[in-house]
Amino acid sequence: MTLHSLLSLAVSGLCALILLGTQPHQALGSRQGSLGLTGDAVVAPPPGICAIAVTIHGYQCQEFDVTTDDGYILSVQRIPQSRAGAGGNNKQPVLLQHGVLVDGMTWILNSPDQSLAFILADNGFDVWISNIRGTRFSRRHVTLNPSDSEFWNWTWDDLVTHDLSSVIDFVFKQTGKKMDYVGHSMGTLIALASFSEGRQIDKVKSAALLSPIAYLSHMTTALGDVAAKAFLMEITKLIGFAEFNPSTVPVVNFLKALCAQSGVDCYDLLASFTGKNCCLNVSTIELFMKHEPQSTSTKNMVHLAQIVRDGILSKYDYGNPISNIVHYGQARPPIYNLSNIPRNFPLFMSYGGRDALSDVRDVGTLLDSLQLHDPNKLTVQYIKDYAHADFIMGVTAKDLVFNQMIAFFRNQK
Numbered sequence: 001m002t003l004h005s006l007l008s009l010a011v012s013g014l015c016a017l018i019l020l021g022t023q024p025h026q027a028l029g030s031r032q033g034s035l036g037l038t039g040d041a042v043v044a045p046p047p048g049i050c051a052i053a054v055t056i057h058g059y060q061c062q063e064f065d066v067t068t069d070d071g072y073i074l075s076v077q078r079i080p081q082s083r084a085g086a087g088g089n090n091k092q093p094v095l096l097q098h099g100v101l102v103d104g105m106t107w108i109l110n111s112p113d114q115s116l117a118f119i120l121a122d123n124g125f126d127v128w129i130s131n132i133r134g135t136r137f138s139r140r141h142v143t144l145n146p147s148d149s150e151f152w153n154w155t156w157d158d159l160v161t162h163d164l165s166s167v168i169d170f171v172f173k174q175t176g177k178k179m180d181y182v183g184h185s186m187g188t189l190i191a192l193a194s195f196s197e198g199r200q201i202d203k204v205k206s207a208a209l210l211s212p213i214a215y216l217s218h219m220t221t222a223l224g225d226v227a228a229k230a231f232l233m234e235i236t237k238l239i240g241f242a243e244f245n246p247s248t249v250p251v252v253n254f255l256k257a258l259c260a261q262s263g264v265d266c267y268d269l270l271a272s273f274t275g276k277n278c279c280l281n282v283s284t285i286e287l288f289m290k291h292e293p294q295s296t297s298t299k300n301m302v303h304l305a306q307i308v309r310d311g312i313l314s315k316y317d318y319g320n321p322i323s324n325i326v327h328y329g330q331a332r333p334p335i336y337n338l339s340n341i342p343r344n345f346p347l348f349m350s351y352g353g354r355d356a357l358s359d360v361r362d363v364g365t366l367l368d369s370l371q372l373h374d375p376n377k378l379t380v381q382y383i384k385d386y387a388h389a390d391f392i393m394g395v396t397a398k399d400l401v402f403n404q405m406i407a408f409f410r411n412q413k
């Protein structure tokens with residue numbers, strides 16, 4: 001196998017499963033035992049992200065639990081200082097929000113001088129890392145258990161109204177300051193949706209959107225179509241509204257069937273799914289494979305597939321007018337109108353020419369919806385050779401993207 005194909009493969013944990021025939025670790029079970037909720041023997045909690053990937057590099061790190069207003073207990077990390085320990089209490093907070101099927105580990109897989117979380121800390125930021133519900137360290141709820149199907153009854157609408165909202169509130173309360181925000185992939189989607197509803201934007205100073213995703217119509221190619229259709233119809237029959245854990249047998253079988261049915265071999269399918277990343281480090285990919293992919297809900301995958309199908313950004317479609325009326329008081333789900341994002345809100349956007357998920361044409365649609373934005377408050381960067389994962393794990397990302405992002409943050413008053 002060539003290095004290049006290995007790189008491409010590993011980016012999507014999903015297809016890597018099929019192609020390499022490997023099983024990444026099973027997501028760890030919930031830590032409910034340690035909370036005494038299950039009545040089981042009390043087990044020591046497994047080490048969190050701080051212990052696994054931050055303090056080993058010589059940085060201070062704090063673990064927090066943030067309980068959302070609908071009862072999910074999210075794991076949040078804070079890297080309050082540079083490695084040298086340069087202190088001061090007046091640091092600018094920045095919140096990092098990962099994408100779908102991964103968790104906050106993705107920000108710290110490269111060496112400290114290449115990983116965004118560490119680079120920000122070394123540049124004087126107070127760094128906060130979010131981990132959304134269902135991911136390895138956020139599989140907890142005040143009453144529900146991950147084995148309950150109700151635990152997985154949510155989509156990215158809920159990440160907007162509950163997870164993002166609660167984490168932003170928490171960081172704001174802890175620091176007393178408006179934060180900068182960095183989102184990747186679905187982490188951009190939930191921020192745009194939130195800001196378009198005026199939600200939490202008063203607590204955010206500016207936002208950097210890497211591989212922005214709001215429209216997905218051009219995530220065309222074989223996989224876009226086939227996967228989206230499959231998610232809309234078949235997978236819900238197969239595994240119901242439940243956990244979508246890419247490591248489990250039904251999901252692997254589903255993906256294998258998808259590869260066979262689409263008439264596209266899985267290698268091409270993968271390349272068309274994420275794009276060919278130019279600049280990943282093999283050691284980082286190995287680490288990535290050790291820690292990812294992470295679970296999400298099947299309902300969330302269906303909602304993402306609805307964006308592909310509909311070409312517009314709206315709330316979860318319950319599939320028929322009557323159910324939509326029950327939930328929304330209207331036959332069609334309400335749209336998120338991105339033109340409602342305040343025109344003077346500072347936005348930094350970086351997208352890649354080889355990114356098959358955040359397709360150049362879809363980013364064009366996103367930029368159209370922001371065409372009345374104050375030009376002094378919108379910086380758009382295009383990296384010709386970059387695909388989806390290069391924006392967080394690329395060895396050149398510091399030079400090409402992160403330094404510019406930090407300069408942008410510093411320029412906003």
Ligand SMILES: *[C@@H]1O[C@H](CO)[C@@H](O)[C@H](O)[C@H]1NC(C)=O
Pocket residue numbers: 150153
């Ligand atoms: C899932 O949540 C929706 C509200 O978002 C609710 O109407 C529905 O009854 C829930 N479904 C189940 C199976 O609990």
Ligand SMILES: *[C@@H]1O[C@H](CO)[C@@H](O)[C@H](O)[C@H]1NC(C)=O
Pocket residue numbers: 110111281282283284395
């Ligand atoms: C790749 O990662 C390894 C392990 O962190 C590191 O030693 C090496 O310098 C990295 N290579 C590049 C090109 O950054």
Ligand SMILES: *[C@@H]1O[C@H](CO)[C@@H](O)[C@H](O)[C@H]1NC(C)=O
Pocket residue numbers: 335337338339340
């Ligand atoms: C979105 O909002 C803008 C103004 O904020 C309005 O002109 C436009 O008609 C809205 N679009 C839709 C589809 O409602």
